[in-house]
Amino acid sequence: MSAGHWPMPAEEVMRLPYRSETAALLSESATRLFGAVNDGELRKAELGGWSETSWREVAEAGFPLAFVSEAGGGFGVAPAEAIELVRIAGYHAAPVPLAEAMLANRLLTEAGFAPVDRPATIAPVTGCTAFSLQREGAGWRIRGRAVGVPWARHAGTIVALADHDGSPFVVALNRTIAELEQRASLAGVPSDALTIDALLSNDDVRPAPTRWNCETLRAAGAALRVAEMAGALERVLELTVTYANERVQFGKPIGKQQAVQQSLAVLAGQVAACGGAAAIAGAAFDGLDIPSIAAAKARAGEAVSVAAPIAHQVHGAIGFTEEHRLHFFTRRLWAWRDEFGSERHWSAILGGQALAAGAEGLWPFVTAFGAPQEAR
Amino acid sequence: MTYFTFPNAPPLPEAEKLRGEVRAFLAEELRNVPAHVRAASWSGFDAQFSRRMGERGWIGMTWPKQYGGHERSSLERYVVLEEMLAVGAPVAAHWIADRQSGPLLLRFGTEEQRQNVLPKIAAGELFCCIGMSEPDSGSDLAAVRTRAEPVDGGFRVNGTKLWTTYGHRAHYMLLFCRTSGGPADRHKGTSQLLVDLTLPGITIRPIADLSGAKHFNEVVFENVFVPGSALIGEEGNGWHQVTSELAYERSGPERFLSSFVLFAELIRVLQRNPSDHATIAVGRLISHFVVLRQLSRGVAWLLQNGENPALEAAVVKDLGALVEQEIPDVVRSLVEIDPDSEQTRELARTLHYIVQAAPSFSLRGGTREILRGIIARGLGLR
Structure with missing residues (x-):
């Protein structure tokens, strides 16, 4: 057993068989790319603006295709590893819709469309009744309204799920066909409302692959938000520890005060919990395993509620x-803790399943998470 | 900057097969044991139960076969542990020996100690207790005052150990003591001895906890002669050894499952007609258990890979104790307890046990403040 030095030396981390080489290279290039974005670009995004340079670099690196199969133009990296890109984007508060574009391209290619190079986002992010499809002439008419669509004003393509006769369809929309009302998320980034009443050709509409519906789309989005939250929380911990070591009051760094150390330990615990949630969400993404994603998003949201106030304090x-x-x-x-389902939303789903499992079934319900070939 | 590493422990099909065997065994063993008794979990002592565990090969699972072990993986052992804890099996008799005394002897003990003691531990026949805390040395372990004076052929031991869980039922104590120098020397001059508790001069007095239950003790050593063959590892290396023992002590699922039996009883009462509020509260707790288990299995995987997860174990134990201690209040907020009602009687009795046991969850195995100090050191603040 090695001596206990922390953080673990890099060569020891490398020795642990946790990730593939391609994934490590991707992570390295994402860290370099997002690490170079300056605060000015971040401020611009918080005012609803767009960083074309950042997007171009992301697109050139191929990140938007990270969830696409190798045949479809992706890297052939397991989704559980590709989601690492989203965590890194969160760590750097990247001013681009990377998670949204990765998900949009996944949905497009699974439905048989080609992936897109330009910025893409998905809709709806809540609810199941946003868009309906009707046959009209030789094509389709789509009608409906979705709110809180991330980055919509800057997206070239909006990949939407729409309902036709009770079945979900994937629709590739040109953003310009939507009437767009600019709104901002709590963080100031674009979170727009879309009202759509438009004709589509048959080329723009495909039946959704069986596992995709508005509930699994929300879960997929939630899994990506958990990864972003894990990254951002790591950064919050790092900023806070650094500040505590630098800020001198009463003749010593405030980080030398036990009261502050104990608070930072609590913050670190929540960062660890959110990291664990992200690992669960990452493993659950490919199979769209709703209970696992529900647990991850609920726990990650709570971690934010404990950790962010400590960082500010x-x-x-x-x-x-x-x-x-x-x-x-x-x-x-x-x-992010509210987007794609809050703690309340996902806890209610999880709680309902736990109660249905009953007292004797409760522990087997817990151990089914992460079990091989889980049958849910 | 990465402060800690929680790897994704891989799912193991053989561990899931084992899980089925353990569940079948427990269903039989605990058929008529009510929840409020099972709530004691790893505080529940049953020597016969431990022997049956040993017969099945579920003690000393990861140890070499030559010492009575079974050479199975840490993750398989983890499955056995969590299955025991989740239903509240009475594992206290062998728990400490399996968790920390055995691994410590494997790592630092003499060949004679390993051959004499480990096979009996693995058989569920020999029980150990921890000899760390003292009247003036709790969280500050380096303030240890118990002395083992080197004498001809061994040591003469004087001092008092405190809060010794099941010391009155254990065969051996792993005694942390001072063999040279004084308290000012702190970590230097400390050693560990494997002490046969039947030696003359040892007095063991039970101490009742706040509920009146007697599981921990005061153990007094008065001129006890301990043979030199009892020395574990090197004389003077006690601090290094005892801190590695603490990593074993803090790393397991017993650090977040102490109230799980109560949680299951809550589900039993709620499931007929849960409110939205109750459903959400239950789901929230599930999210905590799922994530704690993910982190805790990561710690088991680090152990499997020969790492020292002292920091990660402290993180899991700190998070776990919060959930364990919160559950009784979640129960109280969701259910109107009526001691007269058939429906809530067992929940009430289980709740009463856990409410009184809960203060210990953030004391035993390292207080919350000590754990957070370890985490703060891991962050580079100390």
Whole structure:
């Protein structure tokens, strides 16, 4: 057994058989790319703006295709590893719709469409009744309204699920056909309302592959938000520890005060929990395993509710200013915990299943998470 | 910057097969044991039960076969542990020996100690207790005052150990003591001895806990002669050894499942007609258990890979104790307990047990404050 030094030396981490080489390379290039985005670009995104340079780099690196199969133009990296890109984007508060574009391309290619190069997002993010499809002439008419569509105003393609006679269809929409009302998320990033009443050709509409419906689409989005939250929370911990070691009061860094150390330990525990949730969500993404994603999103949301206040408390007044970068992360975290289903939404689903399992079935219900070939 | 590493423990089909065997065994063993008794979980002592566990090969699972072990993986052992805890099997008799005394002897013990003690532990016949805390040395373990003076052929031991869980039922204590120097030397001059508790000069007095239950003890050593062959590892290396023992102590699923039997009883009462509020509260707890289990299995996997997950174990134990301690209040917020009602009587009795046991969840195995200090050190703050 090795001596206990922390953090674990890089060569030891590498020795543990956790990830493939391609995934490691992808992560490295994402870290380089997003790490180079300056605070000015982040501020622009928080005012609803767009960083074309950032998007172009993301697209050139091929990240939007990370969930697409190798045949469809992807890297052939397991989704549980590709989701790491989203965590890294969260860590850097990347001012691009990476999670949304990765999910949109996955849905497009699974339905038989080609993936898109331009920014893409998905709709609806809540509810199942947003869009309906009717046959009209030789094509289709889509009608409906979706709110809270992330980054919609900057997207070229909106990949939507629409209902036709009780069955879900995947629709590839050109954003310009939607009437768009600009709105902002809690973090200030675009979260627009779309009203659509338009004719579509048969080329734009495909039956959704069996496992995709509005509930699994919401779960897929939730899994990606958990990964982003894990990344952003890691950054929040790092910023807060660094600040506590630098800020001197009463003649010593505030991080030397036991009261502050104990608070930071609580913050670190929540970061670990959110990381665990992200690992669960990552493993559950490919199979769209709703209970696992529900547990992950509910726990990650709670982690934010405990951790963000500690980060702000330790940072004091400077962390409450627009000038300080802490809010790039905390405001996104507060927005993300609500998007694609809040703690309340996912806990209700999970609780209903646990109650249905009953007292004797409760423990088997818990151990089914992460079990091989789970039959749910 | 990565402060800690929680790997994804891989799912193991053979572990799931084992799970089925353990469940069948427990269903039979615990058929008529009510929830409020099972709630004691790893505080429940039953020597016969431990012997039956040993017969099935579920103690010392990861140890080499030459010492009575079974050479199975940490994750298989993990399955046995969590299945025991989830239903509240009375595992206290062998728990400490299986968890930390055995691994400590495997790592640091003499060949004679290993051959004499490990096979009996694995058979569920020999029980150990921890000899760390003292009247003036709790969280501050380096303040240890119990002395083992080197004498001809061994040591003469004087001092007092406290809060010794099931010391009155154990055969051996793994005694942490000072063999040279004084308290000012702190970590230096400490050692560990494998002490046969039947030696003359040892007095064991039970101490009742706040509920009146007697599981922990005061153990007094008065001029006890301990042979030199009882020394574990090197004289003076006690601090290094005892801290590695603590990593074993903190890493398991017993650090978040202490109230699980109560949670199951809550489900039994709620399931007929749960409110939205209750359903959400239950789902929230499930999310905690699922994530704690993910992290805790990661710790087991680190152990499997020969790593020292002291920091990760502290994180899991700190998070786990919060959930364990919160569950009684979740129960109280969701159910109107009527001691006269058939429907809530067993829930009430289980709740009463857990309410009184809960303070210990963030004391035993390292207090919350000590754990958070370890985490703060891992963050580079100390």
